[in-house]
Amino acid sequence: MTSTKHLRHRNVQRDGPRLERKIDKSRTKNSDSSSKLVAIASVLVTILLLAGYFRYQMYLREKIKTPLYAPTMLAKDSTSAKSDPERYWGSYRPNTYFGMRTRTQRSPVFGLMWLNQFTQQMPPPIRHWCDQGDRLRRYGWLKHDGVNFGVQEIVDSDFMLTTSFIKRAGGDHGGDWSANITATSTNKERAGLVSLMFYVALDGSGHVEPVISKNGQRINSINGYSPELGHYRLSFPKSTSNSTHKHNYLITHATGLDKLKEAMMNGIRVEAWDKSRRVPYFVLGGRQVPIDVEDGSNFVVFQVTTELPYTLEVMYESGSIYERPNRLQGEVFSSLLAQHVSEFDKKFDEKFDLKSKAFSQSQVDFAKAALSNMVGSVGYFYGASLVQSVYNEEPVNYWKAALYTGVPSRSFFPRGFLWDEGFHNLLISKWDPEISKDILSHWLDLMNTEGWIPREQILGDEARARVPDEFVVQRNTNANPPTLILPLQRLIKSMLDSDKEKDKKFLKAVLPRLQTWFQWYNTTQIGPKRFTYQWRGRDGHTNKELNPKTLTSGLDDYPRASHPTNDEYHVDLRCWMALSAGLIADISKSLGVDGAEYAATHAVLTDNGLLDDLHWSEKKQQYSDYGLHTDKVRLERPKPPANLQPGQRPPNMNMDKVRVVHADPELGFVNAFGYVSLFPFLLKIVEPSSPKLTRILTDMRSEKHIWTDFGLRSLGQTTPLYNRYNSEHDPPYWRGALWINMNYLALGALDFYRKTPGPYRAQADEIYTELRNNVVNNIYSQYMRTGYIWENYNDKTGEGKGCHPFTGWSALGLVTGVATGTRSSPAHELLIIGYFDNLCLFRQI
Template sequence: MSGGARDIRRRARHQNDNSGDGPARTTFDKKKQSKPRQIRSALLIGLVALSTIALAILYLLYQWYLTERVRTQASLPKMLFPNSSSAEVDPLRFWGSYRSQLYFGMKTRSPRSPVMGLMWLTEFTNKMPPPLRHWCDQSDGLPKYGWTKHDGINFGSQAIEEETYTMRTDFVKQKGGLHGGEWTAKISLKEKNPEKPPTVSLLFYIALDSSSGSAHLEPVLTKKRLSSVSGYSDELGNFEVIFPKTKSKLQKHNYLISYLPRLDKINDVVLNGMKVDAWDSARTLPYFTLGGRLVGRDSPSPPNFMVHQVTAQLPLEMEIVYQSRSFIDRQSTLSGDIFTSTLNRFSAEFDKKFAETFNLESKGYKENEVTFAKATLSNMIGGIGYFYGASLVQSKYNKEPLEYWKAPLLTAVPSRSFFPRGFLWDEGFHNLLISQWNPTISKDIISHWLDLMNWEGWIPREQILGYEARAKVPQEFIVQRNENANPPTLFLTIKKLVGHMISSKDSKDQAFLKALYPRLQTWFNWYNSTQNGPLPLSYRWRGRDSNTVRELNPKTLTSGLDDYPRASHPTDQERHIDLYCWIAFASEIMADIAKSLGERWEDYEATARILKDNNHMDSLHWSDKKQQYSDYGLHTNRVKLERPRPPPNLNPGQRPPPMDQEKYRVIVSEPTYQFVNAFGYVSLFPFLLKMVHPTSPKLFKILTDLKDPRLLWTDYGLRSLAKSAHLYNRYNTEHDPPYWRGPIWMNMNYLALSALYHYASTDGPYTDMAKELYTELRSNIVANVIKEYERTGYMWENYDDKTGNGKGSHPFTGWSALVVLIMAEEY
């Protein structure tokens, strides 16, 4: 074909391709239609990507929420206003002996309070370093110390006994000015043997926390003697601490001006600031003295720690006068004779109020027994501390502990020497006594505790707030975990307080109830949602270690009864009778408060009715085999502690394991689900909280068992675990002695006497039996506690069930101080 013909045909095809519905037009349309599809695909991919990102963000936010929930405050109105503890609102209680862990110290109820405290040492003992007294410490070996009178507001008097001399600390407060008034403290020392008077150095200091902001101190020196310290803080304004001249023979004065990095470092700074000087002109008697101004060039701030030292041969008296510059119309200084007369007036008022509150003289108690009771109450009141800081907490969602929010806590402490911090389950018992003495202080303490509630309704059971408190606690006990409860013993005191407030017309009482109720509601709901058991309306303590290899019986620290025998193998199927009774007790009080406020009370009353129904309780916890109330769980008694044995056939050159290896737990026979029939305090809970019906034959069995000396009865009180129990007085590990496995505990004996008093006053077939037991048990307890106090100088954590001797930490004027209520028959 010629080239022209090919061109003609190409043109013809080109014309055909561009006419009608030819192929070229169809391709164009497909491309045009594919653009919306591409756009839709892109949008879909974008939406998927955005959704993925959104889900990832939501997931991260949810994970953050889970990790932060443990330290998120409850979304409820606070019980305390932010300035409720301030000098403007409550000037009478602004200053106080709120440093529980010190032999003597003063501070305000403010997070940034200047702190003041006493230290002392006996000279010429040739000990290095010198035995410096400051924090209450059992290892100091003092024969005796403690408050003899303390009213919680105006004054306190304390007696301290050393081997060769006695010391008395007194303080008195007075109104005046705009910043919480003023106070004076007097330290008096007297030798035991006038022919050999010891020489003692008294050191009184004032310190600022390193985070005290604009606060500052200025020393005033007079002839090389620290005569006073002037200071300023936001809460106190301008103030001064005056050290009047002392009256004694052979006295010398020294001082220390230094920088204190943290309050728990006071001892270190003082000891590092000491030097040895000559006491006599012949330079034969060296004594320890403070080194003057010792502030390094690298100090991060001006001096915030000043110590006034007086060294003298006894007798010796030293006054410390705190004055506010805002007190412009002061008529006289609270010192000398004016101090003494004011102290005597407050002391007489204390005696009068004590007699009216407890009526011990009318019950036939002798003077020494009344004096004991006054000291015991005073040590409870004088042990109230004001703490500020943040707990370390952890949930299952946190890999590492977190800091709770910073908060204040006003609380009594179990023991100034050993447990100078707040314990949730102890505090309910403490306030049974405190509320009898001063309901306002008790309401304040309860409010502080309930304001520590987080979003879930959890309250950390042990409060270790601030450097000084943390320095007293072993590392393994510092972190608090939010699945762990503690007995809600605050309901014991709340029941006592609410009984008066429900019928009260006082607007303050009604306001307290309205603030109290939503927090109790949240707290109660937390127990029911986190401590519930495997069966409906059964309950189980969390926090037991199912993987322990060192404990004979895994502890239940959350119950407060630590090593009391529970199921040998912790599982989710356990049921705990004591927790069951605590919830029953709390639900009844919740119903009463709800009714008084016009809130919905029906569910609380229904819960209380079911839990207090003896048939329901018996179906979960009555052991027909042992005829007692018991826990239920996976259990065997055949468990022992053994040291690892060497392999039977050692290979050549193979060494046997060292003989000093710690003992570990060996299961001799496999556990089965059964009642845990260790008879003791836990078995008594339906009786202790008055849940057993007064006509029930089970009450007769309980009362019969109480009096059996083979079980719990002793001449000194009810022991914690029956002598017939498998773990009675057994060590829980090779090194952990029995704690709740035999010793006599005052809080449980108080509950037992309260129950006996109730059943002795209630019509029923066992009324006379309860009366007889009540009279004898009360007499035994009171006689033994007073005997031990007079023999040893102390109240004790618990008492030996064989001898009645005091055991554990001392002085222990936490719940052991309930003996005052026992003497007064106030339940």
């Protein structure tokens, strides 16, 4: 009998291999499963990583066009007729000689064109957009309060137009307004024949339908509708003038607001003025809506061709006003306009008190015109900037936004510029703080999540049409001086200890935006050493420029390091950062928020010892930039190939001058004496007791450096690049010319140092009085001679240069005081802001 043990052993021997094979198969199966799981997990991880990577890349690409995640300065309806009916309507089209619109995204626009008839030019010279090529003898607002009315004079070749408008709030859509355009001859030998053309154009949905007279020659009124305005009527009351005049009109379709003049030119025909004089004149061709346009007309023009003098009345009446007391025409218009003018004069006298300072009436009128052109040039724009970051292969659209802003020049720069706007509001904030706060709020609401604000705002079709393609795209690596800090300091000073809820609300909204803005500068514009800063955006590879421009600094071709590298750092940007840190610290303290970081930064950046270590050149005894630099550079014509025959031109060779370096650059101070050298003085960082202050004052007053009889020139005469072309086709810009914004800062600094205890008060006082008289007298004399305030002024003759009218920061000539002769009475009370007396000064905390 076989034992159980033996059977069990035999079974083990017999079944063992089978079990091992099963175990191996099981192990193989489990191993295969594990491998598959690992592979699947690996794929999933890869997918997740790739998804995360692409999502992060998308985030980086989207960041440039993502608004800052913080409460906005302005409510969404802040510019609506309901929230702000007084400023709903305005002359918010500064690019036109006269135009009206609302502060809404797709407002219908109203405006004036005109034509001097009997011209030999073809096509006829129609005036519409402000253009230096029109060669007008002068134009600009004489009086404008920024809210209720404006009076402007436009002097063409043989006649003058006076445009005036008034507004009256009411109803649900901002109320009514009326305009008078009066044409008078300035040529005694020739009465002239002028066509005045007033239009309405849609910029979105709605309709316009003219009411034609029985004889079919005249538009009596235009009935319109838009979502922003509801129903409205634009009327043209019959003239009481005895002048011979004829009417025509145009009803057509324009493809965009930038195509209005083109659309009108397409609708012009020629007729004879009368049977006895077969002289041709240009008339509008009636209804000419293109057949292929489904929506019908969106552009209607009223034309009156008249002998002079003549006054055209235009009345806009809102359909939401059911019981208006009277119509804004005739005596009602004249009476209300006179009332507004009287109130303007009274307010101006209260703000600036020029008459008690023995200024002539002509000088007072100049001051009023400078102020009026500033506030009268405030515009309202809507659209999206074209922007680009290093993460975007192509430019992308910023988010669509509105901008209520001043403009530097109606003819040449009719759009918003970040660096200019701070200076604009030094003037505007004194005249009307609410307008200024509204403007600054619009700008700060354009900040993206990085803390960047595009430095040039080109919003809408009309603005885009005025800018060359190469300047349209804004890059988020590039900064601009944070000059909004300048008016904010004055506006906020009165709020710091205020218990008003409105003031606290403004401070709470502005603080996180200023902090984010500061941090953007403090990371993207940081320099190679601690507490240094560097303007980005310089071209280190160009061989066309004598000194690569620094457009981001606002000072364009002002000499910096000749060879841009990451080793350079700039004294002006450091001073702007000090100014910003001090304001943020003050606001934080007022709100009970921890601002110790900003206070400490402010203390470091205003520490004179550290400033001197980094930026004081012992060799030249001045504050300077630092970088890789040589003065031994020239623009030279490339040498042609040696094998050319006499008179033979080199084939396909660019013969433009190129930069040739005659001595190797070295790291060190860039000793160009001019505006940049003055920045620690201009922003009052230099201590009043510092011996460096007297050196600055002495050099500033030296005629071999930057002193002239007309103001401070931008670059000293002893500097190698003084008045030098930056390329063969790029004349000097900030290399000698006088700029009023910098002279304004200099006068403010002089006023500060002459009033602050210190050993150099008398020296500052003497220079202050002389410089103030030089600057103001020259601006005034050039205005009287030419009819314009200019972009900059020639340092040898005082003659106005650049574009005109430039009633942006050049209007700050008003704020330095209208002085004559050698008047020694303190005129800095005339500083429109009193701003420099009231700074949250650079305290050592």
